[in-house]
Amino acid sequence: MAAPREDRAAIIVVVSEAELVRAWVEGDDDAGRALFARHFDRLHRFFSSKIGHGIDDLVQETMLACVEGKGGLRRPEAFKTFLFGVARRRLYRKWRDEQRGSNAIDFGLTSVEDLGLSPSGVASQREEQQRLVEAMRRIPVELQIALELFYWEEMSASEIAEVLELPEGTVRSRLRRARSLLEDQLRSASLRASPGRDGEPPTPPG
């Protein structure tokens, strides 16, 4: 008897990122891997503008914390908010651990530079960008994060509010304040004779 020839198998149709998040939440590690691969650069950028070394470790800790706490992710669309919320908490915890003794750091007031940290991971060919980065490090961390999320990660005020665990209105006013502080910093930096270079902490203003 002649066996019937096989039907040609079906062909898979590709899926979206929200689908990837869903798959990961449902326990698919490969989807998770693909998902975090997409967001790696983003996380890396987030930390590298604030700390000088151990960036990969923090990225990894953040991812692990996401994996452990993925039950807290309510909507797949809100994945980015979730991710940066975890990243921020990891960052703060690291700083608090390092600055033992001064248990309560107010990140709304303290800047990266105040913390005595000098990120070396950031290098720029463009002087203009270099200036920006240095200015950003001199404004309070929370404002720095708000600006980065708004401009670099294209998040809305309500999303940023979720990341920073602040009311939305507060975020909006802080964004305004951040911009004007940053402008001040840029202005005063351009007045200074020589901006700080890599590895050499910039002279404090005034």
Add this chain to the structure above:
Amino acid sequence: METLPEVSALLRRGPASGPADSQQALRRELVLDRVFAPAASESARIDRYRLLRHLGEGGMGSVWVAHDERLGREVAIKLLRGSANERTAARLVREAQALAALSHPNVVQVYGTGRSDGQVYIVMELIAGQSLATWLHQPRPWPRVLEVMIQVARGLAAAHEAGIVHRDLKPSNIVIDEDGRARLIDFGIARRDEDTTGEPPPTPAGSDPLPPGTPLTRTGTVVGTPSYMAPEQLRGEASPASDQFAFCVTLYEALYGARPFGGDDYEELIVAITSGPRPPPRPEADVPPWLHRVVARGLAIDPTQRWPSMTALAERLRPPSRRARAWPLGLVAGAILAASVGGARWLAGRDEDPCDSARDELASVWTPDRRQRLHLAAGDGPEPVAGALDDWASRWHQGHTRACHEAAEIGASASGTAELACLRDAASELGARLDALEQDTDPRWAMSFDPRALPDLERCARGGTGAEPGDPRARQLLARARGLRRAEAHARAEAMASQAIERAVAAGDEEGEAMGRLLRAELWLALERFDDVEPELLAAYERARELAEPELELDAALAMVRMLTMRDRFDEASTWMRHAEAAWERGERSPGARVDLLRRRALLHRDHGELDAAYDDAREALGVATELDDPALVPSIQAELAAIARKRGELPVALDHYRRALAAEEARLGPHHGAVGHVLTNLGATLRLTGELDEARAQQERALEILLGVYGEHHTSVADVHTNLGLVAFDQRDTPRARHHFERALEILADIHGGDGAKSAVVWANLGALEYLDGRLEASMRAGKRALAGMERDLGEGHPDTAPVLGNLGVLAFERGQLGEAMGYLGRARAVLEAAQGVDPMRFAEIDTNTGLVAFERGDLDRAREALRRGREVFAREQGPSHPRVATVSFDLCLVELEQRRYAAAAAECARAREVYATQPDPVGEANLVVAEARRAIAEGRRDEGLRGFHDAIAILDAELGPEHRELYDALVHHGRALLGAGRAREAGPVLARAHGIATQEQDDRHLLESGLYRARAQWEAGEREAALESFTAAAPLVSDDESFADAAAAWRARPRSAPPLPAELEAAPP
């Protein structure tokens, strides 16, 4: 606010550090490894392989698990030691290449080899399993041991045939994977010298290899395992015979749990191997004597006294006890009683009827004893063979009783009439065939007894002789070969067919010869020996034409069609189909032949994507077959109907047909027949489409088991099941398992058909989707293109099967920002679907909505609208008007309409989106809707209402997105223009300045120009002439790029400084 854009623009230009360099990519993979595979250690790299973890150290080097970045798969990689020497390195590479050329299910697949900084490495398949050494930690019964070692023997035989000697065979170099498949690993290629010269065992790790011919005793420590070495190998002569010796040491150890040669130290061991007594069987082990004899011969001191080859030895490992298994006499008595009722029917109720004694003719042939053996041999399934024989015997009995009484009435003797003679012949023919049956050892032989091919009793009733035309012996051999084919003992059927041909030629039975050739060609087809098939079929076809036997001609032509479709040679297949049709016209036009023709033609149509034509043929075939009441025909037609229904997306219909076909085939052929396997894999594929993944997987696994049993590993249908299993795994989001199955399918298909055809293309397409899921767009694109090329080569451009591949390529190109390319792929996908018949409408909808998005992105708004509308219509019809897809597409349409300033249409589209989104509020969407309504109000002269709308919408967007989000631009510009139109230039100024600020952040020249010019006008009309001229001067350099503003700008330029306000024309120049 107005002072901020400088800072904002700086920020918008992005962070200082660029995106991932190659180092960053590596760091990313390492971090991901640690998050998702906590065991992985730090990483190193050889060429394109990233070392993931250390597997172990061997005599020849270290073995690692590595990730092949190009192919995206995990492999085993062996880094060979001592390969710094140029000559040695070159030889090692050469030998590894020889291994790579060898592909056998029981030999580890070597993918390739290479050198990196003088370091020679070999890349191999990664096997999840355990070594035989580990597997033997617990005692295994000898039949289990034999199952494994037969595979090892086959692998070793294949290596020897390829001219490769293993040289280091031992339990730790045999791996048994999770499916129980054994593979030989660690071929001893890292030796200093050629085959027959000095061959010391592997030396201690890190030390230099010994010079050739060094006696073992001089090394003092021995890392290798001399226990497995043949006497001549201990002297340095490695050969297939020494491999055989090592194999038998291993087999002995596996059977008896101890090595055959021992000794307290190394010297004693050498003495035992080279001159000691051969090991005896061990009484405590339950190993049969025949098996011990096989092992003992392989352990002979003199290589010439061993088995002539591993192939010969492997043959001997097939237990003679198969006969006992096939005919387990006297076992399971309870079951037999119940089963032999039918057989007893014609034995019961003897009386003194003179016709009775004649019945002994059959009674001595079809005995209850035989029936019982036959039944048991057929396994525990239904009993088609014994049942058919019972029926036949019953009809024989009735016919005989009637004929005998008729004979008595006319005064003839009980054996006198032609009919009775015919019946007597029929009984003895059956007897001869049952005798042949019992001499056979293969249990499946029992299934080969084709009940439809029993001697024809009706011919006896018509007074015929029962004899067939042609040479009786040749025909008998043919019948037997057909029986064997039915039992799927293809190789033996082939031998039998060859005998039949020989006999037919000798006896001058030309028809018999043609039939034999046809049969043999069909057998080769089943075995996928494609090269032999074509000339044999041509010969059969031509002989049939010479003999003017259209029936035979038809069969040969149909077999040719089948072969050609299997090889994806569809054009030639169509030509041969026309030959077949012509033969049918010339012949007896028998219904059976008609069914064969229709069935084959339906399949051909289906392959061409002509589903309506396929359906018509299959329906007609089913009608004829049902009338014929032939159980062999109906199931395969049902399977064809199912396949057509599946292609059309009618899954419940397909499932129903497949289930019926399955039940019928199981009843007819038993549960282990290949035909059952074929139906199962198709059923499984359909179940997958309905989302019943667990059941789909179970059916596929059953199919795989059956088809492996029937055809072995290297067969297209086995590859197809792997593909189907891969798809199920994909749906279950088990990416590694999916990848494993897809790669397995690709390997098999490449072996049989070459890697570039339509069959492999399907798998490449799926692998491409897998890469996409893993975020490897580049690799996904490559796989997709390879799939497309393969399909277009074999199926022709525009074949329906290319549509999903084109669609995927379109999405991929879109994701990579290649909009033109994306549009091209999607357009082709749609054209292909349009040309096909019976396409699932949802496939159109997917293509259309994707096309709409790409067109929108490219600014081709008319096309975007058209495509999106078409897609939405289908979604709404197929999935209901409140499906989320309807909402997203409606929203996209709303944006398209807004973009073209068709306000009423936009409002309607947004309203439709809003209806669906009623449960999920979307403020930005709402705001856009308000903007749309405001624009419409302005256009219709309801100015106050419009201005209020803009104000509200901007407030919403402000709150939702922040004051400078780019989404605000449109609302601001429209608001400003409306204010200008109302003569409120002083209010318009700041609004337009804000829009201009956003355009500055975005560095969008078009927006900069538009907002710049409107802002200039607002300033002019507010009496701020200097500021207006400044604004215009800033915008003017951009003007030349954009025709829509060119006239307005020219007018500005031509105007003297003291001229009246900006002409109104500017208002009428929207982008």
